[in-house]
Amino acid sequence: MSVTIYHNPRCGKSRTTLALLEGKGIKPRVVEYLVTPPSAADLKSILKQLGMTAQDLVRKKEAADVGVSPDRLTEDQLVAAMVKHPILIERPIVVSGKKAALGRSPEHVLTIL
Numbered sequence: 001m002s003v004t005i006y007h008n009p010r011c012g013k014s015r016t017t018l019a020l021l022e023g024k025g026i027k028p029r030v031v032e033y034l035v036t037p038p039s040a041a042d043l044k045s046i047l048k049q050l051g052m053t054a055q056d057l058v059r060k061k062e063a064a065d066v067g068v069s070p071d072r073l074t075e076d077q078l079v080a081a082m083v084k085h086p087i088l089i090e091r092p093i094v095v096s097g098k099k100a101a102l103g104r105s106p107e108h109v110l111t112i113l
Contacts (some may be wrong), residue, residue: 003028005037006093014092017103039087040079046093049100054078062087
């Protein structure tokens with residue numbers, strides 16, 4: 001099974017989710033998305049897998065910090081802003097096959113494995 005985690009090593013939830021996966025014997029491909037952000041196409045695919053909109057996945061505080069007003073942007077504009085400023089992307093995101101889950105409770109990612 002191919003598993004990818006979009007990871008921020010400075011985030012406690014992200015570190016916990018990665019440790020949870022590794023504890024289950026899963027060696028995910030780790031993408032430090034702040035260093036290597038997903039493309040717009042990849043982000044749209046991830047959003048579809050999550051069943052979320054870009055508005056659902058944007059970090060509101062960080063949006064204010066970088067001067068992005070999510071409420072005033074179209075879906076495509078917000079995705080473009082998230083690619084340009086990956087700090088806007090909520091984390092961690094785990095992708096397994098055609099499924100994805102947000103690890104805002106780390107255990108939630110187990111539902112897609």
